[in-house]
Amino acid sequence: MHDVLIIGAGPAGLTAARSLREAGVKDILVVERTPTPGGLPRFAGHLGWGMLDRQRLWTGPVYARKLAEAAGVPIMTDTTVTALLPGGGVMLSTRHGMEERRAKRVLLATGIREMPRSARLLSGSRPWGVMSTGAFQELVMAGGVVPFRRPVVLGTELVSFSALLTARHGKIKPVAMIEEAPRITARQPADLLTRTLLGVPVLTGTRLLRIEGKERVTGVVVERGGREEHISCDGVIVSGKFVPEAALLRVSHLAVDQATGGPAIDNFGRCSDPAFFASGNLRRPVEHSGAVALEARRTAGFIHQSLAGALPEAPLAIAPGGKLRWVTPQRASPVGETLRFEARAERAKRGMLRVLADGKVVQEKPVSALPERRITIEVPCRRLRAARQIEVRLD
16 A cells, blocks of 8 residues: 555646655655656746746746656556545556555646637537647647647637747747637736737637638637627637546545535545545646645645644535635635635626625635636634634625
8 A cells, every 4th residue: 555646747746746755755656647747837848837836947848857856756657547446545547457556645636627619619610720728739849740820829818828939939820819808817918928029919808709611720700899800810729718637536436516626625635535635726727837836735744644643624614605606625624823715706806805704704805806817815713713614705
């Protein structure tokens, strides 16, 4: 039996492995379904990785390699987890066949995936040239393939701008970024830099109506200012709108939070089966790699405590309210100095973010919320210790 088995060799899984090893945990195994550890950064060839968690400025492939080297534990690649079993068991599909492994604790760090075209209900024909950012970056960076020359980029999240930098690397010239909201999702002035430095128009308040073309993409039709417009292009990069990579959860015994799409967890990252923990973007979409790496360090600390039998129960139920789409964690134990809640708004809104204990406001702060943008609030634990129910709401 392993001490800890980690599913996923991205920034969260690899950082947790290193932290657990440094804490003295002996038998740690990481399993990864792809041939190479490192996660999504492997195919993002631009700078911007490692600043928050490693205090370095690296390209994505260098960052991924550094994480794998620093983990210092065995990593089984080309290994798919097919089932999660009660009490810390997993079924693996390996090069040599099926096998069962068991661990005292299992950390789920399977990350996220971009919402595909089908889930976005994008109409039109289905020609070659429509793909996610991840698929586009893997083609360009790993395969040296140029799938198109003049695509449009759908979305303005951070990953959308990463797609632009990959396009520049591949000598691909996007003709436009398309955003349905009145402003970009990423922080400004990313749109200004895109227009001035990359020469790519950023069309906010613009809705993609349909994709045109038979064998290949020939254009898209958008609605802008109440009028339909045709944009000639030869590809569509469908970016962002991430969802947790939670297929394993949905066929397992673990509780799933329907709002986040990830596992229901407590403030230690512990799942409904206490042998399982979760960290990284599987918990909720989406944070950048540095943030999930730092989160994974904290989760590793809680796993270490759990192995020693030092984690308390988490009896407090937490629910979102008002204009919040979700809140995490979903359960909590009010130990320590403060308890931190993370949430997302349903839509852009200015208002008050409040924490209510049994219906009474115990903490509040003004926020200006945007969809896909993190909002947080911390509450002194002493205000929650007598509570039975917590609500976090945006009014």
